[in-house]
Amino acid sequence: MENQYQKVVSVSYVAFAALIAFLSLIVLMKLSSTYDLESKVKSAELIIRVLSVGVGGLVFAGLYTNTKANTFMNEVAVELLTKVTSPTSKDTFQATFVVIITVILAGLVFAFFDWMFVIGLQWFWSGAQRLFS
Missing domain, CATH: 1.10.287 (Helix Hairpins)
Known part of the structure; x- marks a missing residue:
């Protein structure tokens, strides 16, 4: 039962990594406009986008390969997805x-x-x- 919900865990890792990538993109774009990196570096926007995707990929890889995180997330998925009951109409x-x-x-x-x-x-x-x- 440990790997039964690995797809759910992997999708949650992808969603979290995408969120981190988006946040890093926003922060790096703000820093770029604050310090006027567009005029100093020729393709600053491309570099920032690649860095953001890289950060998201590193977050996903770090979570996916971490045994302790996988064990914890599988336990959470089992608890959330198997112990849910709907209330009666009364x-x-x-x-x-x-x-x-x-x-x-x-x-x-x-x-x-x-x-x-x-x-x-x-x-x-x-x-x-x-x-x-």
Whole structure:
């Protein structure tokens, strides 16, 4: 069961490596524009893109070849993908009912505090107008 979810783990590694590559591209492009590397280096944008892809590739290779990371990610995948159960329709209805009641009560509390705030501001404003008139 250890390698049963290796495809899921590999896809998550690819997604993470792509995210790191994108972030490194953004950071390197900002640094390039800050230090005006486009005018100093002929093909700075190409170099930055290649470096970003290289960083993403190194992250993927590092994660894919790391036994400890693979073991941990496989355990996480097994736990997430095998122990998931859907609630019954009764449980879903009860939870939805509780959420609706809670939202209504929270709305009433916010409306009360808003009303009190408006009353307080009107009182303050009328007192200030009498004071400075």
